[in-house]
Amino acid sequence: MKICLTIPEARAASRDARASGKRLGLVPTMGALHEGHLSLVRAANAQCDAVAVSIFVNPTQFGPTEDLSKYPRQFDRDCRLLEKEGVEILFAPSVEEIYPNGEVTWVLVEGLSEKLDGRSRPGHFRGVTTIVSKLFHIIEPEAAFFGQKDAAQLAVIRRMVRDLNFSIEIIACPIKREPDGLAMSSRNAYLNREERGRALVLQRSLQRAQQEFQAGERNAAKLISAAKEVFAREPLVALDYFEVVDPGTLDLVERISQKTLVAVAAYVGTTRLIDNTVLEP
Numbered sequence: 573m574k575i576c577l578t579i580p581e582a583r584a585a586s587r588d589a590r591a592s593g594k595r596l597g598l599v600p601t602m603g604a605l606h607e608g609h610l611s612l613v614r615a616a617n618a619q620c621d622a623v624a625v626s627i628f629v630n631p632t633q634f635g636p637t638e639d640l641s642k643y644p645r646q647f648d649r650d651c652r653l654l655e656k657e658g659v660e661i662l663f664a665p666s667v668e669e670i671y672p673n674g675e676v677t678w679v680l681v682e683g684l685s686e687k688l689d690g691r692s693r694p695g696h697f698r699g700v701t702t703i704v705s706k707l708f709h710i711i712e713p714e715a716a717f718f719g720q721k722d723a724a725q726l727a728v729i730r731r732m733v734r735d736l737n738f739s740i741e742i743i744a745c746p747i748k749r750e751p752d753g754l755a756m757s758s759r760n761a762y763l764n765r766e767e768r769g770r771a772l773v774l775q776r777s778l779q780r781a782q783q784e785f786q787a788g789e790r791n792a793a794k795l796i797s798a799a800k801e802v803f804a805r806e807p808l809v810a811l812d813y814f815e816v817v818d819p820g821t822l823d824l825v826e827r828i829s830q831k832t833l834v835a836v837a838a839y840v841g842t843t844r845l846i847d848n849t850v851l852e853p
């Protein structure tokens with residue numbers, strides 16, 4: 573595995589990979605890798621001839637009161653895991669490499685970026701679309717792999733790729749869960765024992781909405797109130813949002829008549845977790 577710390581190194585390594593006619597896949601991450609990330613790497617390996625992974629804790633997607641400085645960093649362990657998966661290129665730049673002083677250019681997907689997590693985390697998606705654009709230009713992959721776990725992020729990136737004519741296939745990979753159902757996340761490491769137990773309420777609320785849906789309920793408001801009842805029984809977890817939306821536009825849905833995203837975010841202690849499920853009538 574070639575470890576590239578600078579943009580020129582990453583460009584050269586990606587160019588070499590593409591020059592030999594290989595289909596290059598990119599998996600962008602913030603590191604502290606878990607099975608969710610590795611499932612993206614495996615999907616990329618299955619669908620591409622060479623895989624590049626980026627590890628970059630992107631400061632522009634963190635708000636001023638968020639967990640940028642304490643975000644978990646485990647570079648040596650991440651390298652070993654990626655090496656084992658047969659990753660060809662690891663791009664792990666410093667903040668100075670990606671954002672030397674003075675940038676004024678942003679990529680913003682208007683409208684979508686203010687929905688779901690974008691509403692609770694102003695500026696978050698602008699940071700995501702800007703860094704993902706930069707990674708796309710540096711690595712120039714043919715395909716990029718993202719987790720369904722971050723469903724709003726996926727919608728924003730798909731829209732950016734369409735609007736800015738990136739010639740990159742966006743591939744979504746299913747949510748990887750712990751054996752008890754908690755969606756895997758680097759942020760799960762923040763949870764103490766008690767919080768780890770309480771965190772299951774996100775998954776339970778989605779299951780409750782799913783049960784109502786399977787029983788024939790198509791009214792989004794009814795699914796939401798059923799899910800909120802589940803949260804009411806876990807008062808130490810603060811619900812941020814529970815929404816029923818179109819997975820492409822993130823617009824609210826009132827009656828479920830096509831593929832619909834049910835997304836939840838909640839604070840377990842100070843840790844903000846997200847999860848979602850897709851309903852298909």
Ligand code: AMP
Pocket residue numbers: 600601602603607608609611612717718719720721722745746747748749755756757758
């Ligand atoms: P992050 O390191 O949190 O920025 O995540 C990097 C990529 O891994 C994103 O595309 C996430 O959606 C994806 N990812 C994170 N957690 C999971 C999970 N539990 N299952 C599948 N993909 C995930």
